[in-house]
Amino acid sequence: QMQLVQSGPEVKKPGTSVKVSCKASGFTFTTSAIQWVRQARGQRLEWMGWILVGSGNTSYAQKFHERVTITRDMSTSTAYMELNSLRSEDTAMYYCAARWEDSNGNDCDYWGQGTLVTVSS
Amino acid sequence: SYDLTQPPSVSVSPGQTARITCSGDALPKKYAYWYQQKSGQAPVLVIYADTKRPSGIPERFSGSSSGTMATLTISGAQVEDEADYYCYSVDSSGNHWVFGGGTKLTVL
Numbered sequence: 001q002m003q004l005v006q007s008g009p010e011v012k013k014p015g016t017s018v019k020v021s022c023k024a025s026g027f028t029f030t031t032s033a034i035q036w037v038r039q040a041r042g043q044r045l046e047w048m049g050w051i052l053v054g055s056g057n058t059s060y061a062q063k064f065h066e067r068v069t070i071t072r073d074m075s076t077s078t079a080y081m082e083l084n085s086l087r088s089e090d091t092a093m094y095y096c097a098a099r100w101e102d103s104n105g106n107d108c109d110y111w112g113q114g115t116l117v118t119v120s121s
Numbered sequence: 122s123y124d125l126t127q128p129p130s131v132s133v134s135p136g137q138t139a140r141i142t143c144s145g146d147a148l149p150k151k152y153a154y155w156y157q158q159k160s161g162q163a164p165v166l167v168i169y170a171d172t173k174r175p176s177g178i179p180e181r182f183s184g185s186s187s188g189t190m191a192t193l194t195i196s197g198a199q200v201e202d203e204a205d206y207y208c209y210s211v212d213s214s215g216n217h218w219v220f221g222g223g224t225k226l227t228v229l
Contacts, residue, residue: 035218037164037220044207044220044221044222044223045156045158045164045207045209045220045223046220047209047217047218047219047220050218059216059217059218061217061218061219062122062217063122095163095164097164106173106175106176107166107169107170107173107175108175108176109166109169109175111163111164111165112163113163114163
């Protein structure tokens with residue numbers, strides 16, 4: 001059974017950092033790509049970046065390039081997203097999502113439950 | 122930065138065909154993906170690589186792409202299809218992905 005379990009809600013002060021985890025099970029983590037997407041209340045989905053788990057290669061949205069770092073720990077099948085220099089506009093639900101190809105060459109896509117990050121003084 | 126443009130809303134009656142468009146300059150060479158997001162839930166992929174349907178997605182969902190426009194078609198839309206729909210694709214460099222602004226589908 002596929003699962004992506006994200007860490008719990010966070011409340012942070014402006015200027016600090018947050019690190020959200022995403023633990024995978026039920027699929028081959030090492031051959032997947034993990035992307036991070038955020039969504040402020042009532043707003044559109046916003047792509048932040050992804051990591052190719054096997055190689056560790058990353059790509060980030062230009063908007064977040066200076067502030068976000070995506071990593072993975074293959075020993076625990078866990079991906080991480082760290083966002084620095086938090087501001088109130090970063091208050092949002094943060095999702096991880098896995099993408100891989102099954103044995104028939106079909107794309108598979110599965111999302112975590114989301115982690116609410118609130119930035120408030 | 123790269124943009125994908127969607128209409129803010131589409132409304133149909135149950136049983137009618139709903140079409141949601143997505144325009145982007147790189148779409149002639151890059152695949153479009155479509156996500157469905159119901160209120161309070163995580164998105165679900167309904168179409169990938171322009172036209173392919175993931176396992177478990179009803180056959181009434183289909184996708185097409187021509188030139189700079191991709192289209193999600195829901196044939197015989199049902200009340201349970203009410204949701205926000207987002208197109209998703211990559212820029213011409215192949216490195217930076219982006220979501221469209223989302224389209225609210227109303228079926229009533």
